[in-house]
Amino acid sequence: MYTPQVAEHIANPRNVGELDNPSGVGDVTNEVCFDRIKLTVRVEGEMLVDARVKASGCPPTIAAASVLTELIIGRSIADLHTLTRKDVTEALGHLPPAKTHCAVLAIDALRTAISGYKQG
């Protein structure tokens, strides 16, 4: 029911942890299932240069949190404001329709973490 990409991120989650003195934090919880993603980012100039993530919950949430860090490190803030749940879903191959909210949670974490940096 889950793609090999989802399973692989569960087995080897990327960029796990929390940055010291981050430029921004996105700590979001899904109020229905209590899945949680905590993203910390470092921004230098126009660029997001580093990110770490922690997550708890079902496989798509952990995989979405993990793949999110790969999608955002090294990208400009302007770029990141255009990132959507579809980008997260596509990076994971596919998510069951009932599970797209996990990708939404990852995007919420990103939006919250970079909310202090205005859109390009």
Next chain:
Amino acid sequence: MKVYLDNSATTAMAPEVVDAMLPYFSEEIGNAQSVHSFGQRAKSAVEKARRQVATLINAAPTEIVFVSGGTESDNFAIRGIAEAQGHRGHHIITTKIEHPAVLATCEALERAGFRVTYLPVSRRGLVDVEDLGRAITDQTILVSVMLANNETGSVQPIEMIAGVVAEARGRGLDGLRLHTDAVQAVAKIPVDVKSLGVDLLSLSAHKFHGPKGIGALYVRKGTRLAKLLHGGHHERDRRAGTENVPAIVGLGKAAQLAFEQFDDRSARMREIRDYLERQVKSLIPNVTVNGDQERRVPNISNMSFEGVDGESLLIALDLKGIAVSTGSACASGSLEPSHVLQALGLTREEVRGSLRFSLSPFTTRDEIDYAVSTLGETVARLREMAPLEDLEAPQFS
């Protein structure tokens, strides 16, 4: 290493079962209803299997009806009594922790005008027999309570329930019948229809090293039961449809092996299951065992791992070759967390972090050692990744 710890979902067929079945696919091709010698040989194979199944549960061979599996067996028992006894009343009593084959059948009967009482269970997963007694009315025609639960393995006090049912019959409720879904109990604990005191009992071959797609319903002699499948006069006119001879032969052989090897197998499963729980508890902090730990089948352990999601654990273990199951939400495509663990009163977090390990007599200590060490690493990794600060992380190198 591949480690299959999901034997409550299904088991591997025993090699003896495969060998017994093989001739009935291509050499012994008869229809058991045919008069010629091909048919008579098939018939004799079916009747031998009927005796083997009857022996396993201490029934008479004429009380065994072959069906397509556990689901049909449950449907047949419940709908069959509802139709045969419906003129006496429209009330059925069951529990909140039944298998969907029972629950969904009862729900369908509710839509057809029956009233169904779903009894709660204690934290240990057991029905209160006094509750059950109080639920019986002069309209009650059927009590259906599972013998062993598929998620926790907890064993219900069916003998005591049979006592309550017998008492109600004595008060004049002669139409009242008792059914038990024994799909997870047969070949795990002693199952004797006479000492249990049931009128109907469901079993399924693939849960004890027989083939999929075959099961049986025990129907106590003299029990009126409406047909589910209409057609020819097969199975003493109880269930129409050409007998699935190879599968029936496989069920019979599996029943024979389960009967002959019962003591060895159950002792072995209990030893390995207890070893699994000891190892898990000693290596992983913040684990609880769910359900009654005394009154349960010897092959199931249901444990909750605090702070992690069962399905995430399941996926991670699967990548390492280890198969388990979970009562966590989303499992098996369902979005609802386990109705069984919820009925036990577990917290949402406990339900979420639950895994079911179900063993077979063929599970080895090496397999358990590999599974437990992989589980420990996985739980530690998922807990470390969780944005929770207060959980003690287990120490793994």
